[in-house]
Amino acid sequence: MNFTLSDTQLIQWESIVEFSRRELNANVRENDSKGSFPMENWKKCAEMGLLSLITPEQYGGVGEDLLSSALSIEAFSYGCEDGGLVHAVITQLCCIVLLSLYGTQQQKQNYLGRLSSGELIAAQSITEPDAGSDVLAMRTRVEGRDIGYLITGSKVFISNGPLADLVFVFAKSGEGKSSFGGDVSCLMVEKGSAGYSVGSPLSKMGLRTLQNSELFFDEVCVPEDMMLGKSGHGMFIFNECIEWERVFMTAAHLGTLERVLEKSVNYVKTRKQFGKEIGKNQSVSNKLGAMKMNLELGKLMLYKMAWLKDQGKRVPLEASLGKLFVSESLKSACLDAVQVHGAYGYMQEYDVERDLRDSVAATIYSGTSEMQRNIIASILGL
Amino acid sequence: MPADSKLMEFIKSDLARGKAVGNLQETDDLIGTEIMDSLGIMKLILFLEDNYSVKISDEDLTLENFSTIQSIHGLVQKKVNP
Numbered sequence: 001m002n003f004t005l006s007d008t009q010l011i012q013w014e015s016i017v018e019f020s021r022r023e024l025n026a027n028v029r030e031n032d033s034k035g036s037f038p039m040e041n042w043k044k045c046a047e048m049g050l051l052s053l054i055t056p057e058q059y060g061g062v063g064e065d066l067l068s069s070a071l072s073i074e075a076f077s078y079g080c081e082d083g084g085l086v087h088a089v090i091t092q093l094c095c096i097v098l099l100s101l102y103g104t105q106q107q108k109q110n111y112l113g114r115l116s117s118g119e120l121i122a123a124q125s126i127t128e129p130d131a132g133s134d135v136l137a138m139r140t141r142v143e144g145r146d147i148g149y150l151i152t153g154s155k156v157f158i159s160n161g162p163l164a165d166l167v168f169v170f171a172k173s174g175e176g177k178s179s180f181g182g183d184v185s186c187l188m189v190e191k192g193s194a195g196y197s198v199g200s201p202l203s204k205m206g207l208r209t210l211q212n213s214e215l216f217f218d219e220v221c222v223p224e225d226m227m228l229g230k231s232g233h234g235m236f237i238f239n240e241c242i243e244w245e246r247v248f249m250t251a252a253h254l255g256t257l258e259r260v261l262e263k264s265v266n267y268v269k270t271r272k273q274f275g276k277e278i279g280k281n282q283s284v285s286n287k288l289g290a291m292k293m294n295l296e297l298g299k300l301m302l303y304k305m306a307w308l309k310d311q312g313k314r315v316p317l318e319a320s321l322g323k324l325f326v327s328e329s330l331k332s333a334c335l336d337a338v339q340v341h342g343a344y345g346y347m348q349e350y351d352v353e354r355d356l357r358d359s360v361a362a363t364i365y366s367g368t369s370e371m372q373r374n375i376i377a378s379i380l381g382l
Numbered sequence: 383m384p385a386d387s388k389l390m391e392f393i394k395s396d397l398a399r400g401k402a403v404g405n406l407q408e409t410d411d412l413i414g415t416e417i418m419d420s421l422g423i424m425k426l427i428l429f430l431e432d433n434y435s436v437k438i439s440d441e442d443l444t445l446e447n448f449s450t451i452q453s454i455h456g457l458v459q460k461k462v463n464p
Contacts (some may be wrong), residue, residue: 013385102440136420219413236443314431318426378421379428381396 003303009068010029013075019048020079028082028209035208041085046118050076051092056100059112063157066244067306069093074302077255081351083358084209086255088121090248091159095122097244098168103239104230108189112164123164123213125155126238133371134186135170135238140217142171142185144231148223149187154216159365161213162201165191169217170234180208184234188226195220206357222382239316242366246319247309249366250302253330253359254295260330260355261291264337271342274343278340287336294329301325312379317379325373333358386455392429397410397422408452418448426454436461 005013023044031038039193045051053069055061064072073093077086096115099108114120114152123335140153151171161167174183189196199214229237265288268279305318334356338345345352363369394406398417403410412418418426426448427438436458447457 232445233440233443236440239420239424312437314424314428316428375421379425381399 002127005071012068012072014235016050016075017070018049019044021075023048024080024082025084027138029348029351029354031082032084032208033348035203036378037088037209037211038082038085041082042088042121043118045076045085045089046116050089051096051118052116054093055096055112055116055173056108059108059116061096061112061116065306065310066247067303067310070118070247070302070306073248073251074255074258077252078259078293079255081259081354082209083256083355086252087210088160089209090245090252091124092118092122093248094124094245095166095168098124098228098237098241101229101232102186102233104225105227106225112186114356117167121160121163121164122168123158123160123215125158125161125167125169127155127157130155131157133368136235138170138172139182140169140171142173142187144173145221145271148221149227150221151189151217151222154214155229156214157202157212159210159212159214161215162198162211164198167215168189169215169227170238171217173232183232184238185229186234186237187222188228189220189222191215192221193220205356205360207361220371240314243305243309243315243319245366246323247302247306248307249362250298250319250322250326253326253362254302255325256355256359257291257295257298257330259335260333260337260352261288261295263352264291264340267295267344268340284340287340291329291333291336294325294333298322298326298329316359318365320372320375320379323366324369324376326358328369331356331359388433389430389458390451393417393454394431395454396429397426406451409450411449412451413445413449418447423448430454430458434458434462440459 024041026351027038049062052061053064053072055063057063073090073182080086092115096112099112111120115122126135128138128140131139140151140155143150151169153171169187169189170184172183195218197216202212204212258271268284268288269277271278301322304323306317308315308318337352338356341350341352344350396407399415403415403417430436430438442457447453
């Protein structure tokens, strides 16, 4: 077992951290306050190659393995203080995974290059008002027609939804709720398609620069060649891609956790009360010790699951363990960071309150912590 | 050819556990009885790949291949003895 990162991985880490700090952190507080998406920074991320990390080289990408991509995302989230932008980039990467794994050559030719260059923005459209963790309760329907497919229904909370040029929609055919998921399909819908409309951006507790909205499909007609993978294979596609998503999200959470830890360490070493640094008090230093422990454990979990995926393995257990542990560790660390910063931590100008607001979502999206525990228990045979 | 006991035991003791399915037979419909749900199929795939050293591809993921214990056994046999 070798834990050494390659020179390329280390150089890339440094380069992404330096880029993110230099280019992406100027107006984060203001954008968060307004709920504005930083389109200029999106373009900079694309130019930096962050959107093409996993895109195969023949489609203009870097073609990195998942472990190297995870390290790059960790570096990005460590350097970039805009959690909403990081989430938007990961959403794009997840759509690129969908297309890379299941797209036809023509579909890849049509979209992969433009998604990887940031010219097109993509969204995954799964969640519905009555179908969150219970994905199979979705009501959005797809019906085969002579000319292709007809999609009817609505989705909610869709990340990148208001900006998306291309939406990957999961919809059901057939009657009733198939426990197997054999009647779910994944189709691509382009912005501007007749019957497709987008709700206003939703106001959120955190991740405010990320744009989320409802999406509406009123008998949207989709050509046959916009089906991703086979008809009825949507749940298998979903199950595979959610593992990738959990690797990406875990990597981002660890990057943020490391940044929050460093900020907290620096603060408690300079803030003095009663004639000594507050970090000399064990009630403060223990919090930071726990952050460090969780950071190191989380990295081991992340690198293992990414490595396993690179070996072509399925990782439902590892992905759930990692996502659960790291997202909960991040939320806990952000709460402690506000606490050790005292009243300053509660003020917007210290930014840790924004990290805390952002971190709450980490335990909800990509499967809530409760769902991760259910999956883990089920895999244990309970 | 009857399904081997390892596969039968896994489906009975894990996937069908806690579900009112009575005395499960090799030809019983696993999907209609909701023994096989979306998490169940993921667990079954892990079980098959770990225990029979086979790789279940996306092409194999059809209702026909996973509808009964018999059909799952048939899929594994095709993989083991192509």
